[in-house]
Amino acid sequence: VEASIPEPQREAWKKFQAKGFTNKEEFEREVVRHVETTLARSMFNCDETAAYAAASLALRDRLITQWNRTQQRQTFADGKRVYYLSLEFLMGRALDNAMLNIGAKDIAKDGLADLGFRIEDIISQEHDAALGNGGLGRLAACFLDSMASLNIPAWGYGLRYRYGIFKQEIVDGYQVEVPDYWLDFNPWEFPRHDIVVDIQFYGNVRKYQNEQGKNVITWDGGEVVQAVAYDVPIPGYDTVSTNNMRLWSSKAASGEFDFQKFNSGDYESSVADQQRAETISAVLYPNDNLDRGKELRLKQQYFWVAASLYDIVRRFKKSKRAWVEFSDQVAIQLNDTHPTLAIVELQRILIDLEGLEWDEAWSIVTKTFGYTNHTVLPEALEKWSVPLFQNLLPRHLQIIYDINLYFLQTVERKFPKERELLGRVSIIEESQPKMIRMAYLAIVGSHKVNGVAELHSDLIKTTIFKDFVRIFGPDNFTNVTNGITPRRWLHQANPRLSELIASKTGGLDFLKDLNILNELEKFVDDKEFKKEWAEIKYANKVRLAKHIKTTTGVTVNPSALFDIQVKRIHEYKRQQMNIFGVIHRYLTIKAMTPEERKKLAPRVSIFGGKAAPGYWMAKTIIHLINQVGSVVNNDKDVGDLLKVIFLEDYNVSKAEIIVPASDISEHISTAGTEASGTSNMKFVLNGGLIIGTCDGANIEITREIGENNIFLFGNLAEDVEDLRHAHTYGAHNLDPDLAKVFDAIKANTFGDAGSFGALVSAIEDHGDYYLVSDDFHSYIQTQALVDEAYKDQDEWVSKTILSVSRMGFFSSDRCINEYAETIWNVEPLVPEPQERNG
Ligand code: GLS
Incomplete structure (x- = not known):
């Protein structure tokens, strides 16, 4: 059915088109209207929750x-669009x-004040949208912000x-998990009950x-099962471009509610069907860097991928183009291997439903997809058992076998004498049971x-995908160094610093071109500037x-050195090394005379982060931190010389308070x-x-800011294998400290x-896989250098200014531009100037 309004009636539409507010009075009027009508309250029972709701609704209208x-x-x-498929979007709060981003904060602040509210209190009413585990999910959120800000469709x-x-929650020093039901009131999502896709599982294939x-x-x-679309607007910074994040929710297919059963009195089992369908999108799997291979997770993946592709294909088909043009219109980026089934699903749509030749x-298909790998940890590389697949997605399994067959045939032709190569690169691992290697399929x-x-x-x-580089050639493999959005991670989290930078660089343009921070370099020796800079850090x-x-009842001295490690708890991230270092510091202090103690730099060691509920070692680390x-x-x-803090329930909105307060942060994997x-980028x-260690983006941060401005320590990646080998086959001498x-x-x-036996024996008796003992001496020594450096506050402040001035590279805008140019081949679509005003 044609849903467009006929030409003659469009004038009436234009006349009454929603406009939102443009000044304080209009904002206030909208807030009051929402309180009184949408929320059915009045000024006599408008608390902060209601004010948050009304302010959000007013802003949302705009x-x-x-x-x-x-x-x-x-x-x-009708140009090319990017589709970013991610099982995680760690958005945090939306209102602020x-x-x-739309430049309405001052209006809202004044308007709310007129109505009797402090904007900070209103902002903090919002529940975080915490649809992610850690870095991978937060990266997806930063990318959405950048894509909208860069006007990329x-x-x-x-x-x-x-x-x-x-x-x-921390109870008696232990982590306790409490469900995060966050949807009580969510003004940022729009249910699209008209956009519903049927998704099927199990069943039979016929030829x-x-x-x-x-x-x-x-x-x-x-x-x-049905997938219902929920849309979330993603506003760009200083542009009217507002992109869409579409999240799928599962529900029972219509007719699934079994009236037969219902009428015969079996109410419970007819409800059970309903609930089974809703289970698919019920929970986020709480693992970071770990693959657990649960059937429900595979169901989630297919459900999401199939609904998304249906949507993408439907949009493409509206343009009535030929299929060969698909990849000119569509770029799909796979955020890790979780959406790899999209490759198989698109192939299925094209050959089974659209009748194309293989x-x-x-x-x-291969022109459409790009795949981002986010880890080399073996326990995180996804594999699915063939029998599980056979049962749940029988047609997809056949297609995977065909993809593998044709792939191995080309490998065989190219490297005819290398029998073993075929086994190594096969998408199917010949184990008991056979497993599908999702990363290989994605490549x-x-x-x-x-x-x-x-x-x-x-x-x-050079390691996990080495064979594939030979097969496909080096050009298929590339690097795009991660980035962060300066809007949230500077302007929003640290408004005073942002304001100071703006005052010295001629306004807020640095939020759109982070290289402008370079201009701060000339203030490294400016007394007045340094004073303001240091005051902001102190505040x-x-x-x-x-x-x-x-939150903890502990008083800490804000003049002490704040040493922070906040991230998921994982043995490879080595929070255990940090807390062992803290114990070492404690023992050192205890052994000192009062005179010696006076020379020490006071420190507050701050930890935060969640352990996966089934990751016992990580939970033990949390327990040790709390006990210490x-x-x-x-x-x-x-x-005051040493305080040890574990901050409960680390999340995005807490990070916005924690990150700006750090003197030194630990990235010691x-x-x-x-x-x-x-987070290393956010802290700097x-x-x-x-x-930090010479790992991940620490290396590029060092290259940008200079090695005088970072405290690096520890063994290098190239030596790790030999060290592990030596632990296994040689003597392992425990570091004396x-x-x-x-x-x-x-x-x-x-x-x-x-309680802590396992943590100790992992190092003493079980090979010290993460090289804690090997790096401990260098870690302790480097921490001593940090103490020394912090005593010279003048020099310390200069280092931080210099570092900030050189961080332009780490904007997620740079990163998204690289994806757009080298992987997606997509252009921005910049709004017309009149649209910006209207
Ligand atoms: C991760 C990596 O562990 C992080 O180092 C990385 O910054 C992030 C985004 O690329 O992806 N991979 C993962 O499974 N979880 C992550 O946070």
Whole structure:
């Protein structure tokens, strides 16, 4: 049915088109209107929650008109679009970001004040949208911000989990997980009950010849579930371009509610069907860098990928173009291997439903997809068992076998004498049961594969994907170093620093071209500037100290050196090494005379991060940190010299308070394990220094800011293998300082030593896979250098200014431009000037 309004009536539409507010009075009127009508409240019962709701709705109204026009503009332009497929989008809060991006924060601030509210209180009412685990999900969120800000026609596609990453509570020093039900009130999403896709699972495949004698393959699913679209507007910064993030929610297919059962009194089982369907999009799997291979996870993946492709293909078909033009119109980026099934699904659509020949279809598919790898950790590389696949997605399994067959045939032709190569690169691993190697499938089905930092991209080419570089040639493999959005991670999180930078660089343009930060370099010796710079850091530390006080009850001194490690808890990230270092510091202080203690630089060691619920070692690390905290923080000999804090429930909105308050942050993964890291970029951009290993993006940060401005330590990636080998086959000598730390733990200094036995014996008895002992000496020494450097505040401040001035490279705008030019081949679609005003 044609849904357009006929030409003669369009004038009436234009006259009454929604406009949103353009000044304070209009904003206030809209807020009051929403309080009184949409929320059915009045000024006599408008609390902060209601004010948050009304302010968001007022802002949202304005956003929606921009969003609609952006979509219209993109449809008329009929150019290429990017589709970013990610199982995780760690968005955090939307209100503050939306206000800043559309330039309405001052209006909102004044308007809310007139109505009796402080804007900070209103902003903090919002529940984080926590649809992700860590760096991978937050990267996707930064990318959406950059794509909108750069006017790139792009859609994010994901799942609308009813429960995001769990909320972490610390009870008696242990992590306890609490469900994060975040959808009570979410003004940022728009249910599209008219956009519903049937998704099928299980069932049978049939092959037959139709009347024209053509081979036909059909797949009749045994279970059908519906995907309903929920849209979230993504406003660009200082542009009216507003992109779309479409999240799919599962529900039972209509008719699934079994009235037969219902009428015969079996109400419960008819409801159970309903619930089974809704389970698909119910929860985010809480693992970072770990693949668990659960059937429901595979169902999530197919559900999301099939719905998204249906949508993309439908949009393409509206343009009535020939299929060969598909990849001129569509670029699909796979955020890790989680959406790899999209490759198979598109091939299925083209050959089974659209009747294309295999080769023709496959050439379209491979031109369309790009694959980003985010890890080399073996436990994170996705594999699915063939029997599981056979049952759930029988047709897709056949197609995967065919893809593999044709692929291995080309390998055989190219390298005829290398039998073993075929087994190594086969998409099917010949194990018991057989497994599908999703990364290999992603490589074979994409025209570009990229890593996320230089070292990481080199490593994938020389280790896990080495054979594929020979097969496809080096040009198919590339690097795009990660980035972060300066809008959220500087302007929003650190408004005073942003303002100071703006005052010296001629306005806020640096938020669009981060290289402008270069201009700060001339202030490294400017007394007045340095004073302001240091004051801002101090104020941010006071803000964090208050948060620490209210959440943990511990008083910390804002003048102490704040040493922060916040990220997912993982053995490879080595929070255990950090806490062992803290224990070493504690023992050193205890052994000092009062005179010696006076010379020490006071420190606050701050930790935060979630452990996957099933990751026992990570949970033990959290427990040890809390136990050390309770001993150290109550030791009169130590006082302000050392405090140990574990911040509960680390998430995006907490990061916005924590990151600007750091003096030094720790990025100390075993070399070669952290693909990139992105919080390292956030900390430096906010005027903090880094202690870190030569790993991930630390290396490029060093190259940009200079090695005098970073505290690097530890073994190099190229030596890791030999060291591990030596641990296994040679003598493993425990570092003497670490031995003392272990002695203290074993003496029950931090409670029952038995609780921490596994942490100690992983190093003492089980090969020290993450090289904690090998790096410990260098770590402790480098921490001593940090202490020394911090005493010279003048020099320290200069280092931080210099570092910030050289961080331009790490904007996610640079990163997205690289993707757009080298992988997607897509152009920005810049709005007309009149649209900007209207
Ligand atoms: C990750 C890596 O572990 C991080 O180093 C990286 O910064 C991030 C984004 O590329 O991706 N991979 C992963 O599985 N989780 C991550 O955070």
